Amino acid sequence: MDKKNPLSTGIASAVTFALLSILCAVAFMVAPDATIDFFGAFMHGLDLNTARSAAPLSLGRVLYGVIGLAIIGFIAGLLFAWTYNAVNRRCGC
Secondary structure, eight states: OOOOOHHHHHHHHHHHHHHHHHHHHHHHHHOHHHHHHHHHHHTTTOOGGGGOOSSOOOHHHHHHHHHHHHHHHHHHHHHHHHHHHHHHHHHTO
């Protein structure tokens, strides 16, 4: 198996997470009730309406979420690549 580059994997994950965050924000702006229902299904029927924020969705809040998820995605990508390479070395796959 090929070795994963941790920096490249981290950047790819960061971009992916940021795009998903943007898509989620757009979905919430277009159809908030349907979006909450959709993500509630991911939580096995948990009613997310009780956690719904009363604050309006603003560009600042969206950017805060996009940047936060990009950072988490970057760290997750780095950890994934590092773990993948360690396991690959260990088992000789």
